[in-house]
Amino acid sequence: MIKVFLFAHLQERAGRQEMTIDKGELTVKELKERLMEEYDLPLDGVMVAVNEQYSLEDEVISSGDVVALIPPVSGG
Amino acid sequence: MIKVFLFAHLQERAGRQEMTIDKGELTVKELKERLMEEYDLPLDGVMVAVNEQYSLEDEVISSGDVVALIPPVSGG
Amino acid sequence: MSDRYSRQILFKPIGEAGQGKIAEKHVVVIGAGALGSANAESLVRAGVGRLTIIDRDYVEMSNLHRQQLYTESDAVEGLPKAVAAKNRLEKIHSGVHITACVAEADAEWLSKHANDADLLLDCTDNFDIRFIINDISLKHHVPWIYGSCVGSTGMSYTILPGKTPCLNCLTGSFPMSGGTCDSSGIIAPAVQMVAAYQTTEALKLLVEDYDSLRSGLITFDLWGNQSFTMNVSKAKREDCPSCGENPVYPYLQFENRIKTTVLCGRDTVQIRSPHHTHSLHELEQNLEGLGDMKRNPYLLSFHYEPYRIVFFHDGRTFIHGTNDMNEAKKIYHRLIG
Amino acid sequence: MSDRYSRQILFKPIGEAGQGKIAEKHVVVIGAGALGSANAESLVRAGVGRLTIIDRDYVEMSNLHRQQLYTESDAVEGLPKAVAAKNRLEKIHSGVHITACVAEADAEWLSKHANDADLLLDCTDNFDIRFIINDISLKHHVPWIYGSCVGSTGMSYTILPGKTPCLNCLTGSFPMSGGTCDSSGIIAPAVQMVAAYQTTEALKLLVEDYDSLRSGLITFDLWGNQSFTMNVSKAKREDCPSCGENPVYPYLQFENRIKTTVLCGRDTVQIRSPHHTHSLHELEQNLEGLGDMKRNPYLLSFHYEPYRIVFFHDGRTFIHGTNDMNEAKKIYHRLIG
Numbered sequence: 001m002i003k004v005f006l007f008a009h010l011q012e013r014a015g016r017q018e019m020t021i022d023k024g025e026l027t028v029k030e031l032k033e034r035l036m037e038e039y040d041l042p043l044d045g046v047m048v049a050v051n052e053q054y055s056l057e058d059e060v061i062s063s064g065d066v067v068a069l070i071p072p073v074s075g076g
Numbered sequence: 077m078i079k080v081f082l083f084a085h086l087q088e089r090a091g092r093q094e095m096t097i098d099k100g101e102l103t104v105k106e107l108k109e110r111l112m113e114e115y116d117l118p119l120d121g122v123m124v125a126v127n128e129q130y131s132l133e134d135e136v137i138s139s140g141d142v143v144a145l146i147p148p149v150s151g152g
Numbered sequence: 153m154s155d156r157y158s159r160q161i162l163f164k165p166i167g168e169a170g171q172g173k174i175a176e177k178h179v180v181v182i183g184a185g186a187l188g189s190a191n192a193e194s195l196v197r198a199g200v201g202r203l204t205i206i207d208r209d210y211v212e213m214s215n216l217h218r219q220q221l222y223t224e225s226d227a228v229e230g231l232p233k234a235v236a237a238k239n240r241l242e243k244i245h246s247g248v249h250i251t252a253c254v255a256e257a258d259a260e261w262l263s264k265h266a267n268d269a270d271l272l273l274d275c276t277d278n279f280d281i282r283f284i285i286n287d288i289s290l291k292h293h294v295p296w297i298y299g300s301c302v303g304s305t306g307m308s309y310t311i312l313p314g315k316t317p318c319l320n321c322l323t324g325s326f327p328m329s330g331g332t333c334d335s336s337g338i339i340a341p342a343v344q345m346v347a348a349y350q351t352t353e354a355l356k357l358l359v360e361d362y363d364s365l366r367s368g369l370i371t372f373d374l375w376g377n378q379s380f381t382m383n384v385s386k387a388k389r390e391d392c393p394s395c396g397e398n399p400v401y402p403y404l405q406f407e408n409r410i411k412t413t414v415l416c417g418r419d420t421v422q423i424r425s426p427h428h429t430h431s432l433h434e435l436e437q438n439l440e441g442l443g444d445m446k447r448n449p450y451l452l453s454f455h456y457e458p459y460r461i462v463f464f465h466d467g468r469t470f471i472h473g474t475n476d477m478n479e480a481k482k483i484y485h486r487l488i489g
Numbered sequence: 490m491s492d493r494y495s496r497q498i499l500f501k502p503i504g505e506a507g508q509g510k511i512a513e514k515h516v517v518v519i520g521a522g523a524l525g526s527a528n529a530e531s532l533v534r535a536g537v538g539r540l541t542i543i544d545r546d547y548v549e550m551s552n553l554h555r556q557q558l559y560t561e562s563d564a565v566e567g568l569p570k571a572v573a574a575k576n577r578l579e580k581i582h583s584g585v586h587i588t589a590c591v592a593e594a595d596a597e598w599l600s601k602h603a604n605d606a607d608l609l610l611d612c613t614d615n616f617d618i619r620f621i622i623n624d625i626s627l628k629h630h631v632p633w634i635y636g637s638c639v640g641s642t643g644m645s646y647t648i649l650p651g652k653t654p655c656l657n658c659l660t661g662s663f664p665m666s667g668g669t670c671d672s673s674g675i676i677a678p679a680v681q682m683v684a685a686y687q688t689t690e691a692l693k694l695l696v697e698d699y700d701s702l703r704s705g706l707i708t709f710d711l712w713g714n715q716s717f718t719m720n721v722s723k724a725k726r727e728d729c730p731s732c733g734e735n736p737v738y739p740y741l742q743f744e745n746r747i748k749t750t751v752l753c754g755r756d757t758v759q760i761r762s763p764h765h766t767h768s769l770h771e772l773e774q775n776l777e778g779l780g781d782m783k784r785n786p787y788l789l790s791f792h793y794e795p796y797r798i799v800f801f802h803d804g805r806t807f808i809h810g811t812n813d814m815n816e817a818k819k820i821y822h823r824l825i826g
Contacts (some may be wrong), residue, residue, distance in 0.1 A: 008642045045664030054724040074826030075639040075670040076524040076614045084305045121327025130387040150489025151302040151333040152187040152277045156550045162674030194677045197554045213493045217534045223580040243560040337499030340531045341685040348678040352711040366714045374689040377703045
């Protein structure tokens with residue numbers, strides 16, 4: 001089980017602050033693709049932290065990991 | 077082993093941000109007394125969080141707990 | 153005029169309905185120093201209906217690095233902060249009803265204004281007044297928001313009467329503050345950060361979005377890159393003298409008030425705190441940046457130009473160099489918090 | 490004059506030495522909107538030696554709820570923000586050398602000013618310019634501090650050339666922003682909080698206390714009571730085109746710039762972004778608060794008074810109702826971020 005926290009407008013888009021993915025292992029890229037499909041989340045350019053560490057697309061996420069999806073916001 | 081984090085001026089007074097107490101079990105009151113003696117820390121009115129929970133004087137702290145000492149600051 | 157708030161109304165938790173509520177509310181801002189400046193400005197810009205601000209002090213050059221409502225000319229003229237604040241706030245927003253009080257916020261004043269207030273916003277610099285605000289808030293069922301800062305650190309906590317633990321629950325005894333802006337210094341961003349927390353909580357209260365209130369006490373250190381939230385759900389005490397089952401509101405009682413006396417012919421004011429004897433050792437350490445201290449078992453004395461200050465172990469303080477009780481109390485709170 | 494900074498000097502990580510350094514430094518503040526107002530004011534109050542501030546926009550009523558340097562009369566007069574900012578900053582501190590530029594911050598302007606700057610402070614509202622700032626910072630070895638906010642959220646990150654990962658390392662591709670202040674709204678405390686982080690980082694850089702810099706990217710949601718720090722130590726890419734071993738500074742190259750064309754006789758400006766085609770589905774969701782949208786597979790169109798906006802799938806945008814390229818770009822960035 002992987003815990004995923006959503007930030008900024010992703011929360012509103014998904015209708016929740018967090019979700020759990022019932023999967024043992026997958027890459028950051030696979031996770032993004034899955035969430036884009038299932039929840040119609042816009043994840044291009046969104047930063048991914050696995051256990052609070054910035055992670056590249058090919059990083060492997062394992063059960064028990066905590067993922068944060070952080071979209072860069074733009075206003076100022 | 078108990079981990080103790082210090083906030084605000086307690087850091088400067090103790091010369092560090094954190095310390096570990098090599099003890100299995102003691103109450104909040106006992107911890108405060110020990111730190112007042114050993115490090116000359118002013119702990120009257122200082123709030124104590126054990127594992128991020130506000131804790132009363134008679135609360136028991138066990139090995140593995142994380143303690144935060146938070147002095148109310150006054151300026152404004 | 154609604155264009156003025158268009159970006160605030162677009163924020164869904166406020167919306168048109170929330171904006172309407174903000175415009176009906178009255179906030180009492182206690183203190184017009186650093187936190188008072190920042191909070192009052194944000195609330196006036198947000199379109200609060202009425203804002204009352206009280207302060208006993210006047211603008212000085214050493215305020216300008218962190219007190220955002222004031223300019224050099226306010227300091228040169230030595231305007232009372234409440235007056236200078238009102239001047240600036242009215243230029244920012246002519247539609248908000250702003251009342252400025254040049255006075256000390258004491259139990260009488262607060263009690264008179266609490267019934268008419270939707271929120272008491274703590275922007276003070278000492279615990280004497282915060283414990284009075286706490287009791288007033290509980291007695292009159294008006295929420296208040298504690299905020300404070302020193303150095304690069306600060307904290308904030310929202311007190312909702314009948315719901316959350318109160319300040320008296322949290323500290324148990326009267327806290328001995330570790331340093332004040334006048335002894336340990338302060339950087340402006342620490343002020344802005346506390347004000348950001350306080351103003352957000354204020355907006356939640358004004359739009360009546362109680363579920364979104366921050367329930368814990370938050371504390372941070374900007375220079376040290378730390379932030380910590382303490383869950384306080386276990387802190388509410390049934391026997392708390394301020395918010396427990398049989399509240400006595402101890403800090404509204406005469407014997408628990410700070411006493412100030414002019415010592416005739418000596419150009420000196422004596423201040424007696426009911427809450428604590430002075431730990432002279434503590435005080436010496438907290439104030440070390442201010443110059444040479446003389447300490448013996450009975451007293452600690454030092455020069456704090458143009459005054460000479462003497463703290464006695466028994467809880468009394470002499471401020472030499474003034475006959476003005478308000479001036480003396482101001483200095484006292486600056487040093488002791 | 491040193492009394493002016495006495496409380497800041499008492500803060501030990503600054504002290505007399507740090508204050509002296511702050512007074513020798515030059516900060517370029519890019520943008521005089523909400524973040525620009527707050528940061529510029531704090532840095533001027535802190536006693537920075539020179540401050541240059543650039544903005545292409547003018548003050549409007551809808552700015553006042555969050556842009557702290559401006560008053561109603563600035564909005565009524567429609568003063569350029571850079572000018573109104575300078576007016577207020579000089580009243581706050583007559584001793585700081587302030588330069589105001591009413592212009593768009595582009596690669597040429599930034600390149601000209603970077604060599605003379607100790608810090609570039611990002612107070613902009615779009616990623617087009619942020620990627621240019623990023624490349625300029627790396628090419629000229631000047632640190633910059635990213636900051637942004639929308640709704641009750643915000644983030645900040647400090648880029649030190651040669652040390653930290655850069656913006657291009659972090660986002661990989663050009664980010665599609667999820668909402669802007671003009672589509673999702675904004676509350677003032679979110680601005681104050683980002684500015685507090687940015688100003689603190691700025692002060693650390695100015696006093697050369699590099700060890701205290703915040704190494705991660707911090708993001709928060711004030712209404713949702715969240716805060717999160719992402720460690721970025723694994724983010725630096727050797728092949729990054731902006732900060733890698735063979736940098737090409739892609740966003741300084743002509744073909745990667747935004748192109749703006751006036752469509753003669755049609756009262757329309759065309760904007761072509763090099764970075765992304767438009768996801769019309771995305772845009773429709775991000776902009777839903779702004780009214781009726783018409784979408785087909787090729788374009789999304791809607792009224793944004795007094796303009797009509799058409800986003801084409803191929804990355805072009807028409808702003809109908811103006812011949813002014815700067816005005817059109819301003820609207821475009823407000824909507825798309």
